[in-house]
Amino acid sequence: MNTLKRAVLKIGSNSLSLAEGGIDETVIDQLAGVIAELKKQGTDCILVTSGAVAAGMAKMKLKERPKDIVGKQATAAVGQGILIERYSYYFEKYGMSCAQVLLSRIDLVEAEHYRNAKNTLEKLLNFGVVPIINENDTVVFEELCFGDNDRLSALVAGMINADLLVLLTDVDGLFTANPVNNREAVLIPKVENVAEVKNLADGTGSAVGTGGMVTKLKAAEMATRFGTPTFLMNASRIAQIKDIVEGNYPLGTYFPPLKHKLNGKKRWMAYAALSMGTVIIDAGAEKALLHDGKSLLASGVTGIEGFWERKDLIKIVNNRGEEIARGITEFSSEETEKVKGFHSEEIRRLIPEIKAEELVHRDNLTITQEY
């Protein structure tokens, strides 16, 4: 029996592009066909698709992907309309409707915006329409963009509680080295701990792709922490997505979900929200957060960086400068500076109006341990 209610499928620029330039419509046709079949079997899909720049390049007869941001933005503006028109055409062929949803990193930073995006996606799925997501390339700015669509697809999987994330690319999965330039590279069928394989990924994508394997591993790490099983496979096997849904894994790399998954608010804190500043903590506080499941107290803070207000999100780094957690703090940066290193009684004396005992309460804290 099919128990997967929701799947997010992500297809990269590489797999959608023709060698001579432009979009490969046979791939769009196959994707629409598989999504329509899955729908009949009870699995709703959200598609995260790249390809706007590739489609724009063909239209404008550009031989190379523009290197400058504005060039990419203008090219994506030309290509996005062409891309979505082709998807609409092929979904209609299979009796389905689709909707264009353009998201950027900034749209997910505020908790309210994140909820709005989630509600719209939920409504589209309720309408029986396939949301087709791409990054809103035309308006993003460099400091705050995904660039690749891998991490965006993982955030979307977390947002809608997907039961499966499939990353479709131009290689068969994760190899022991980049298979494009290492003949001896061997496919890894299953990865339990992404941190252990991160060194195998090389960040260079193909001529049209962005991010390479590095951003795919980051996406797998995020999605599996959200409790979403993730599968990385070759887009030439699109038809086999049906096998995954039926519980049979084709050739590819499987990343099983983690047992201790992050809940909705912690997903947003860990990967979507922006931090306003940083507190540096000592070894005792690091142990309390990582091993004892405790809140962060001011007594464990040794330094601060940045300026923030009460209820802002901050990063928590250890004394080696490694990020270990993020959380919403009850103290502004000015207040934190005043109370750092002090115990509760002294804090009440220094700032009598503050009722909170903790700098960051455990309910408002998520372990990130960046890799």
Ligand SMILES: Nc1ncnc2c1ncn2[C@@H]1O[C@H](COP(=O)(O)OP(=O)(O)O)[C@@H](O)[C@H]1O
């Ligand atoms: N260890 C690895 N295993 C597999 N592929 C790798 C590895 N390291 C780097 N890569 C590269 O990642 C590329 C896929 O990333 P990318 O070009 O960004 O694709 P997409 O457009 O699908 O997002 C592959 O073509 C391959 O060259």
Ligand SMILES: N[C@@H](CCC(=O)OP(=O)(O)O)C(=O)O
């Ligand atoms: N948003 C861009 C996608 C950028 C990109 O190349 O992403 P990816 O193929 O996932 O490495 C586009 O539509 O062209």
